[in-house]
Amino acid sequence: MHHSVIKPNSWVALKLPSGVTRVIQVTPNTSISLGKYGTFPANLILERPYYLTFEVQDKLPEDSFSRLRVVPPSxxxxxxxxxxxxxxxxxxxxxxxxxxxxxxxxxxxxxxxxxxxxxxxxxxxxxxxxxxxxxxxxxxxxxxxxxxxxxxxxxxxxxxxxxxxxxxxxxxxxxxxxxxxxxxxxxxxxFQVLPIDVPTFSNWQLEERDASKILDIRAEMMGLVGCWGNVHYGGEDVFLEDPKATTEQGEEALAPLQEDLLAGRWLVVDDTGGLLVAAMAERMGVLYKEDDDETEEAAEEEDEETTEKADEETEQKLESETTSQKDTEMADEPTSETTTLARHPKRPRDNKPRDSDFAVPFSQTNTITVLHGASQPNLSFLNYWNFDVTAPQHPPHPLLNHLLTLSWLQLLKPELDTSYSTPPLTADPETLSTWKPSRRGNFHRKRRRYARVRHMVDSTRAGNFSGLVCASTMDPISILKHALPLLAGGAPVAIYSPSLEPLAILADCFSVARRTAWNSGHVAEIQGKTAEELEKWEGSEQFPLNPTLLLGTSIQTSRARRWQVLPGRTHPLMTERGGADGFIFTGWRAKPAEGKIAAKGKFKRRKVEETVSTPASA
Amino acid sequence: MTGTMTRPTVSPFLEPGLHTKPRSLAILQLSRDNLLPIYLQEASGEHDGYAEGAVVNTRYGSFPHSTMLNVPWGSQIRASKVDTGSRGRKRKRGPKDEASRDDAEENQPETTDNNTNATEATGVKQAVADDSGFIHVLPPTPELWTQSLPHRTQVVYTPDYSYILHRIRARPGSTIIEAGAGSGSFTHASVRAVYNGYPSSAEDRKGKVFSFEYHEERYHKMKKELTDHNLDGLVHLTHRDVYNGGFLIDGKSPEADAIFLDLPKPWEALPHLSRRKPQTEAKEGEEWTSPLNPKRAVHICTFSPCIEQVTRTVSAMRRLGWVDIDMVEIANRKLHTIRDRVGLHYQTDRGVNVSPHDVEEALERLTEIEERVREQAARPRGGEDGAEDADTAMKNGDDAAKKDGDKTSTAEQPPYQTPWVDGRLITKGEPEIKTHTSYLVFAVLPREWTEEDEAAAFAKYPCGKEKAVVGSIDKQTRKKERREQLQKIGDRKARRKERAEKIAEAVE
Incomplete structure (x- = not known):
């Protein structure tokens, strides 16, 4: 998980002397061509450490390939x-x-x-x-x-x-x-080989690919969003017990939701193609597969299997590229349909009894819940971490148990969503055994999907999320209107936007003037409403959001200025990437007291000194 | 402490739960940027003169701990009617002390301390809600802690540490070396980053922070803080001068994956952070252990305010084999949103600029004044100088217009103003900005790679059987490949069609 050496079939970034980064998948028994910088066998960098600088050497007379040399720092x-x-x-x-x-x-x-x-x-x-x-x-x-x-x-x-x-x-x-x-x-x-982790990937996407696809999110902002969203490992995995539903049982056999088990869950709205989810998964420890020494051998076995498929995979990928008329120079944009991993039909059969169709595959803790506007989430960048959200049968990946996705329709009007509201198929075992394997497979697949969707929707609607993180092209006010009630008290909110204006309008919804007015009892629309109704406030012209639901709202931006450090020539770089600055809006979910509430005293305008006091110990 | 626990209580920083708990750290938000960390206590009787048990006194009112316990995080807490007057007289205090304390009580939030013996009387006075005043109680996070912690040294703030942790690849399960611990803001942020559970035994390797502090007093304060925050199993704090003492823990390597040095002379600590025994080390022959993880590339960040420190650090890094050396400086800006209200129709109020908000309004006003002047000038008047007359007329006209304008504006105003939607929404920077915190130097030390390692890897992945080319390929090869693919696609399409036909037949 921590990129000790370059593993077969992993995606890597090759940094060239010209400053260009090439992102490729290191397939065993292929040659890697760096254009004018030479060509070398991929096997020469497999199982070698990351961050070393290699030099492509001249072909020796007895060799058919160029060997590599590690260039020492001296x-x-x-x-x-x-x-x-x-x-x-x-x-x-x-x-x-x-x-x-x-x-x-x-x-x-x-x-x-x-x-x-x-x-x-x-x-x-x-x-x-x-x-x-x-x-x-x-x-x-x-x-x-x-x-x-x-x-x-x-x-x-x-x-x-x-x-x-x-x-x-x-x-x-x-x-x-x-x-x-x-x-x-x-x-x-x-050239130098770097692991594809979130910082390297987003840098490459930003500097050399299409920055708008990731909403121009720079490393500084990514760090801020993660910290202000308080995104971190959310506790040991907890799984619901398999209800052992037989194929004759329908909806009634679903595992009931246990709200007290839900913990360490983050709500995400991601329009960066999955980069934000990847960054969060990295912070929560569910992005990389374990490849420590203990699991190394197991990984190797798998490798062989994947090697066999290598040809098929490349072929597939190239196919998609031709169809989409993309630049074939670099096979670096795995689209969802070309994901190599989706095609692992053979899963190592273990002796464990199979889970029943209604077993909930998700952990109750340490999860990411993605809310998406389209019928399918766009998380295609996760392919670089060998995860494909669209794959029906996926080889083991930590995100499988920790990533929940649901559409806004499923969240807000689940009864209108077919996969949520259609009751599950049932069949007695005899009938089932007479069916063709493909029909039987479909039957189980549909039942499993039903259980999955039910759990995702019901657990999300149960609320009490530990935080909300956004990088979306949608209006943040509309997101908060529906997402705020789902947050636990004190949960942080971190919203990224490439431009300031939407965040300014959002922050204005929580202005002191609005809050004071809301609390003063002068707002006719909210008279006689219960605390619960106010929490799900639908918004009015003057009060798009309930201004008392967020605390300490603030907008900020960061920029890193890079320097050249050389003897006698130390100075900031002359040019850097411009474009969207990027801003984040932060705040904490408040639980307002019921009834009218007023601030203490008449406030006179005077400078308030920062008070620093030591906490009294228990 | 009462209650037996089988496993260590998880730090409120990491898993705060849904409700506030006794003996746990909570951050009180008094006003926008005024945060106060406190440890909530259960009321067991009169405490420090208060009948309600422990009480937090602020300029926003008095808040007995009992009103803040076992409530959902983020709750708005109403102030309580607490008798603060009679309590002060009961206590024995020196006159000097009293003067300063009273002053402090007036302006500063004050937390009651635990030094007086709480009488074990069962009668705890029920807190009575006050008419006004409130605060919010928030779960601790490194961000809130950074804003509210007791300063012992310069603090590493969120814009810096968020970027640093992102770049040094601090992730769940990582081991981080941090020197010096300072006020502990980076420590709290980094422990959150590496946390992946508490180790169940000494052998159990989990994400951990190895923190070093040479200043004894700071070390002790920090140690106590870590215990209070239930971070003991996750942070290993050592009192040491790392320039001379290095980074080993009881002679063993912490196997660090990432390093953060907030020291005045990072270059003196750097030789200790090598893979092999550095040449500068005087002693010969002795066994030398590297504090770094031998299996991974190690990321480092040094934090120095001066450019001279940077040049020396970078120079030392180059000599010690660090690569990808990169120096940056972070500029963070906070922005406030305000409603900019400009216009003659506003009443004079704070933040309102009563001047024309556009040319039309100005024109209207000027015309009005002009009319009045003419009116006044037209009035017959005897024995006065003409020029002077015009001036006074102008002045009078202006005054009259103002008066009149005021009148009309009050008449037109709705009975209840809506300042939150008036005016233009604008953003403004903070009155004071931090223009420089420190320079951040990043670098990577790849893992060691010996001839033997290379030979083993070469044997495992022999070369010469390359079947395809990945990456940039010349035009001809690309064309050939594409032709082959198209051929294949054609084949596949044909096959698929065939299959579909077969299925259709079978269904029929």
Whole structure:
């Protein structure tokens, strides 16, 4: 679960020198092509650790493939070390104590050598870039030739380029290192393998794919949503007892809901294609399959099985890509219908007696309940973690028992939903045995689905959720209208929105003025309503939501500013991703006291000091 | 304590349940940003002079603990009528003490302490609800705790720790090293992140935080806090100077997956966090144990306010083999929403700007004034200078218009105002923003990979049998592949059609 080594058929991110990330599935016995950076057998990275930097080596005469070499950090940082050592050797530098001051003056001298006038330094360096081709004595054809039979993982090309640069001696040490870096990025045949976890995946989706698909949610906001939603492991799994319903029994045999067992459940509205659910599952410990040493062997057996299917899978995937006219260059967007995992018809048969059709497969604790606007939830990104929500028979995955999905119709008007309201099929065993296996399978499938839907809807409607997390394109007011009554007292609410306006309107629903008016007894519409009715307040023009149901509402945004840290050249990056900023709205579910309630005293406007007091101990 | 428990009570931070419980931490929300952590106590008799048992006194009223116990979390609690006056006189206090205390009582919320012996009288006075005043009682979360904890050092706030925990991959089951513990805000957040149950025995490996604090007083305070919060099994706090002492626990490795260093000199602690014995270590020949998990890549974050610390830390990290070094700084902004009310029709009130809200309104007003001026000028008047006259007329006109405007506005106003829908909804930043907390340096240390490991992996997955190419492929191969696929799809479609026909036949 914690990405110790690269497992067969897992999705990984390959980071290339150019900064581009390639997301691929590592299928055993295939070749991985990185375009100009070379091709190598996938088997060479299987069972190897993550985060290592590999170099694609030149083919040896006796081999049919390129081998890989692990690049040690000393080599990765060779330039920086050389610079640092040069500084240390510089007699002007103190005895290694305060390097920073030395770097600063050194840098100043260098620039003044270039040009005494301020501002010209930049002009000059730009000019250099423009003139680059003219000063480069190697022609394009020669470079191409070097690249073709270039050896030593592209390092030769870089060296030759540097050596044949006419004006190399005219470059400042800064522009020289810039030039070298530029050429290195272009020619060095290196890559790094990163695990596909939520931070890596969302970064890739944001920077290199379609950011709008994940509502531009940046890592900062993802962290904030998770924390303010208080999303965490919600307790040990608790399962309801199998009611052992026979095939003749209908609805009456369903396992009754036990509300006191329900705990650690989070309510989610996710329009990020499943990324938010993945982030929550990661925080709750139900995203990754266990692959610790104890389970390693079992995993291997499974691997072999999957290897056999590898061909079929690739074929399938490619098929879908052709049909949807997608870019076939990267097979990195598993759509729900192509999920490789859905096709594991053979399940290891264990000796345990089979669960009856009405056994509830879900844990009563540590669960995520997804509310979706369409008839099916869009959680396709979960495919990258080998989970397919649409698969009827799924190989073991922790999300199977911890992810509940229901539509808004099923939540609000279950009687209109066919799968909820149609009574389950029944049949006596004799009749059943005369049926064809496929019909029998259908019969059991429908009964199981019925029990599942019943449990999902009934347990959700029972409420008492530990928190609500949203990243949705729907109006947050309408979400809260129906979701607030389902939250337990004190449960946090965290709503992400790429833009500020919807959240501002939402926060205004809970403004002090609204709350005061609501409590004062001046609002005619709420007179004579019970606390329960007010909790399910349907909203009016002036009061879209019951303003007393949320506490401490607040809107915030965060942005990380990245810096370059190099000896003498430490500064914030010049450009970063713009676009949607992203905001989150937070608050806590309150249980308002019944009846009229007033705040203490006449409030005078004065600055309230932050009071810090130590809690008295018990 | 009464009551026997077989397993440790789960921390209210992790599983608060639905209701408030005695002896458990609760966060009282007095007003928007005014939070007060208290430990709820059962009333067992008169307490500290209060007939109702323990009482929390705030400027929003008095709240006996009994009114806040066994209620749903998030409940709004009404203030109670509590006799605070006579109690103060009964107690023996020095005059100096008294003066400062009275002052404190007036402005600050004060929690009663437990140092006086509660009389074991059975008669506990039933709390009587007051006419006004209320607070809310919230379950503790790291976010609320961060806002309300007793400050011992600079606190790592939510915008920082939420990002850090996300990036260092703190997940249920992880082991985290944290140095120094400071005020404990990061500790609480990280224990929530790694929590996946309490260990049932010493061998049972669960998510855990190994926290280090060199300051003795802070260590003791923190230790007590952890016990009070039922986090003892999940946080292992050590009193140590990690620059010299390293990170081992009784000579054994905590096998950390992630590290957070909030130290003035992270580079002095970094050599201890290596895979192999670092070269800087003076002693030769001695057995050296790494505190890191040997099977996983380790993520680190250091938290330093100054750029000089960052350059030294990064330099040390490079030398020690850390990769993917990345430095960021987090800027967080809170926004308030307000109704911006501008217009002549408003009555003067706080937050209202009584000036024209658009050109039309301004025009209307000016015309009105102008008319009055003309009216006044037209009136016959004797023996005065013309220019002066115009000025006074203008002034009078303005005043009159204002008066008149006031009159009309009061007449037009509905009897009950609705300030919550008036005006334009706008957002505004906080009056004061935190522009810099600290620089965050992130890095990863991959697991060790030896020649033998490589040989074993190569034997397990031999090369040379590659059947397909994944990733970028050249045009020709791609075209060929696509052709083959289309062929296959065609085949499959034909087969499917055939099958469908067969089924149709069978049904008939």
């Amino acid at each position: 080599e990765l940082y060779a330039d920086v070390f050389a610079e640092e050592d040069a500084e240390c050797a510089n007699p002007a530098a103190g005895p290694g104590s305060n390097n920073d001051a030395v770097i600063a003056t050194a840098a100043g001298e260098e620039f003044s050598l270039v040009d005494a006038e301020s501002g010209n330094v930049i002009a000059r360096s730009t000019q250099e870039v423009i003139d680059e081709n003219a000063r480069q004595k190697l022609t394009q054809a020669e470079i191409e030739e070097l690249k073709r039979d270039g050896t030593n993982a592209g390092k030769d090309v870089i060296a030759k380029l540097l050596l044949s640069h006419a004006a190399l001696d005219q470059k400042t040490s800064f522009s020289l290192s810039k030039y070298k870096l530029l050429k290195t990025k272009k020619y060095i045949r290196r």
